[in-house]
Amino acid sequence: MIRLRPAALGAAAAAVALVAGLVGCGVPLDEQPRAISQTTAVVADTTPTTAAPSGAPTVAVYFLNDERLQAEEYRVEGEVTLGKALNFVLAPPPEDASDELSTSVPPGTELRGVQVDDGLAAIDLSSEMNALTGSTQKEAFAQIVFTALGFDEVQQVRFLIDGKAIDAPTDDGNLAVVSADDYDPPLNPR
Numbered sequence: 001m002i003r004l005r006p007a008a009l010g011a012a013a014a015a016v017a018l019v020a021g022l023v024g025c026g027v028p029l030d031e032q033p034r035a036i037s038q039t040t041a042v043v044a045d046t047t048p049t050t051a052a053p054s055g056a057p058t059v060a061v062y063f064l065n066d067e068r069l070q071a072e073e074y075r076v077e078g079e080v081t082l083g084k085a086l087n088f089v090l091a092p093p094p095e096d097a098s099d100e101l102s103t104s105v106p107p108g109t110e111l112r113g114v115q116v117d118d119g120l121a122a123i124d125l126s127s128e129m130n131a132l133t134g135s136t137q138k139e140a141f142a143q144i145v146f147t148a149l150g151f152d153e154v155q156q157v158r159f160l161i162d163g164k165a166i167d168a169p170t171d172d173g174n175l176a177v178v179s180a181d182d183y184d185p186p187l188n189p190r
Contacts, residue, residue: 060087063101063147064139068186069146071103082121082151086111089147092127104139106131112162119155119175121148127162131156142187145178155179 010173055078060071074088090109093101123144132140141159145168148154156179159168167174170182180190 008177017186032105058086059088060150061085062143062189063089063093063103064143065100065102066186067139069142069189070101070145071150071189082116082148082154083111083114085147085150086114086144089143103143104132104136105129105143112160116151116153119153121151121154121157122160123148123157124160128152129161130158138171139187141168141170141178142183145183146180146189149180 015176055075056075058073058081059076061074062069063072072093074085074094076084089103090105090111092103092107106128108126109128110126111170112126114124115122125144129140144159145157148157156177157168158177159166165176167176170178171184171187172182175182180188
């Protein structure tokens with residue numbers, strides 16, 4: 001009869017527990033290697049209804065001051081995400097903001113989703129954005145673009161309305177993909 005020392009018995013039990021944990025973790029095995037996407041998908045965060053505590057992280061959200069874009073800092077509860085920032089810009093300026101701030105984003109516009117892939121943010125908005133025309137339309141899209149560009153991982157933006165790709169109005173015409181370079185002052189705060 002073979003006797004195991006307590007240390008060997010403990011090591012054997014740990015090995016069995018490790019194997020059981022790996023088998024039961026629920027991660028399926030692929031038969032062949034596969035590429036891992038660099039995509040970061042973000043579900044639209046809901047619009048915050050309460051103020052974050054003092055000392056909470058902040059995010060820059062762009063509104064209009066006359067005809068130029070101006071950043072307004074928002075405190076964010078929890079992690080600062082692009083979805084949270086976009087929900088702030090889709091809402092009216094905060095009551096405690098400067099009286100000069102306004103928005104061209106139509107009331108009721110909702111963020112349906114946002115995805116960032118290799119520096120390109122795909123922002124899906126609800127159909128209320130279709131109610132805009134002319135310079136008001138360009139102002140609303142610029143507010144959203146510069147709010148998104150405030151995140152290091154975003155260099156360009158493309159838009160969807162109810163899941164369908166659209167061209168965004170810029171100073172360089174309507175474009176499928178936009179960046180800061182596509183807007184001139186006063187709509188380019190950089």
